[in-house]
Amino acid sequence: MERMIAGRVIVPGTGSGEILFSDQPLSFWGGYDQATGEIIDRRHPLSGAMAAGKILAVSASRGSSTTSAVLLEAALAGTAPAAIITAGPDRFLALASIVAEEVFGKPVPMVALSDEDFRTLAGAARAEVLSGGSVRLQA
Amino acid sequence: MTVALTDSDRALLAGEKGPAARLAMSIVVRMADVGDVPALMDISAAHIDSAIYLGEGTMAFAEKLAALGGKVVVPSSLNVSGLDEHGWRDWPVPPEYAAKAHRQMVAYQAMGCAPIWTCAPYQTKHKPVFGQQIAWGESNAICFANSVIGARTERYPDMFDICAALTGRVPAAGLHLEENRGGQDLVRLVGIPEPLMAESSFYPVLGHLVGKFAQERIPVIDGLSVTPTEDQLKALCAGTACSGAVALLHIVGVTPEAPTYAAAFLGKAPERTLVVTLDDLRAARRELTTVSDQPLDMVMLGSPHFSLAEFRALAPLLEGKRRAPGTAFVVTTSRIMAALAKADGLLEPLEAFGGRVSVDACVLTMPMLKAGEKVLMTNSAKYAYYTPGLLGAGVAFGSTVDCVESAVRGRVIRDESLWNE
Numbered sequence: 001m002e003r004m005i006a007g008r009v010i011v012p013g014t015g016s017g018e019i020l021f022s023d024q025p026l027s028f029w030g031g032y033d034q035a036t037g038e039i040i041d042r043r044h045p046l047s048g049a050m051a052a053g054k055i056l057a058v059s060a061s062r063g064s065s066t067t068s069a070v071l072l073e074a075a076l077a078g079t080a081p082a083a084i085i086t087a088g089p090d091r092f093l094a095l096a097s098i099v100a101e102e103v104f105g106k107p108v109p110m111v112a113l114s115d116e117d118f119r120t121l122a123g124a125a126r127a128e129v130l131s132g133g134s135v136r137l138q139a
Numbered sequence: 140m141t142v143a144l145t146d147s148d149r150a151l152l153a154g155e156k157g158p159a160a161r162l163a164m165s166i167v168v169r170m171a172d173v174g175d176v177p178a179l180m181d182i183s184a185a186h187i188d189s190a191i192y193l194g195e196g197t198m199a200f201a202e203k204l205a206a207l208g209g210k211v212v213v214p215s216s217l218n219v220s221g222l223d224e225h226g227w228r229d230w231p232v233p234p235e236y237a238a239k240a241h242r243q244m245v246a247y248q249a250m251g252c253a254p255i256w257t258c259a260p261y262q263t264k265h266k267p268v269f270g271q272q273i274a275w276g277e278s279n280a281i282c283f284a285n286s287v288i289g290a291r292t293e294r295y296p297d298m299f300d301i302c303a304a305l306t307g308r309v310p311a312a313g314l315h316l317e318e319n320r321g322g323q324d325l326v327r328l329v330g331i332p333e334p335l336m337a338e339s340s341f342y343p344v345l346g347h348l349v350g351k352f353a354q355e356r357i358p359v360i361d362g363l364s365v366t367p368t369e370d371q372l373k374a375l376c377a378g379t380a381c382s383g384a385v386a387l388l389h390i391v392g393v394t395p396e397a398p399t400y401a402a403a404f405l406g407k408a409p410e411r412t413l414v415v416t417l418d419d420l421r422a423a424r425r426e427l428t429t430v431s432d433q434p435l436d437m438v439m440l441g442s443p444h445f446s447l448a449e450f451r452a453l454a455p456l457l458e459g460k461r462r463a464p465g466t467a468f469v470v471t472t473s474r475i476m477a478a479l480a481k482a483d484g485l486l487e488p489l490e491a492f493g494g495r496v497s498v499d500a501c502v503l504t505m506p507m508l509k510a511g512e513k514v515l516m517t518n519s520a521k522y523a524y525y526t527p528g529l530l531g532a533g534v535a536f537g538s539t540v541d542c543v544e545s546a547v548r549g550r551v552i553r554d555e556s557l558w559n560e
Contacts, residue, residue, distance in 0.1 A: 030529040031528055060384075062384045064525075065281070065294070072197065073195070075196070076194075095297075095298060
């Protein structure tokens, strides 16, 4: 079954893949291995999941200011998610992708959904982030 | 673009102040748009977290801005670095890493940032004043500046901080604005024994618990019947900024924007309430520990960086004792604080104990663990929180006294008496 959700473009681009969903915020510093794309915050529900090349849907970032630097490193190393979906705009993740685009030409596409729409991502298997900010979901 | 720009903002965007300022301004403007912020505002100081070397990206970003001629336009201090540039050879730091981390440090200094290299800038002459509009990076420093000093900064990400410093401008939003600084969540302490509230290891635990509950909201702590020291408040703020994203907290009767309960909430009612009992604190304390009684590889103190007062309190605990041969004992601090501690004779007891100081970086930002060092102990919620993920090691949280006694015995031991009433 397919379903479309309208979102807001935070950083333009498209991406598709398996979706990793959590309504728990994630600190990338200490939570995301920039060398491999593994989620390494052992207190986070997605701990152990490989996010590189997938659609990472986390409600927000959390904790350290260094979250942005980790996502930039991942974007340049090719270990970033194919796209990131958040519940409302997340400034820390947005900044990383904006720098990756403005300085290095390698943005991580990013879309913000309403809190309500974000919660409906639970249980989806795959997602495609389309230009214009829509998200196509497959159960 | 929806944000309103002044003539001087447009001049920066047009490159009239050089290509680095143009790039920084375009990032500031895009971030204002991300947050739907209608205008920019001036800041009068910045604290730059971005100098921590994480890889080619953070280094290339810094060197690009420096090569484009970037110069900060407000007084700007530097946070912890990726390297103790004079002492790194004493640690298992790969020379290739050291060279790159150092290049990144040099790039930020070339842009005019002050090399104070500390995550506790509020304990240096760069401490802001009440009401001052600033752009600070480093989660613990943001929380301390807002909460304990009453300066005004949003929670800024790495790399944005230098953009703010190069332009002197930030989105006029969030915690820069008085109306957004009122408390949202009430945290009520109930039945907590006063001797525990006076104990320093109470504050990282409370911070961990409050951060988990509040996440990115503004908590108001009520029921603290002792007056915490500056270092206890530092530990509290650091804890809330790890388990959550707390950028501002109030403590009724303690912090400057909370002389009364009503003032802390700007006259509104709390949206949520958390009652904290001794049981809750015990549970939070347990969460900061991932290992049980076992041989201890390293004790690490000083996250955020150790202050002079903390050195002064540590020295008598070490008197006449010696760490176990297999247990390293390290205190992380800034070069300034280490020099002050040395001048006061506070490093001699530490060295006699077999401990040592590492400056400017920390265990989380510079590779300091030898292969096989897998069990660490700390008095810091921040070290405890990040150690499993960042260092792949187990960690025990304890008081400073626990840390010293454990180092002496070479095993994790903790005095439970204050927590078991």
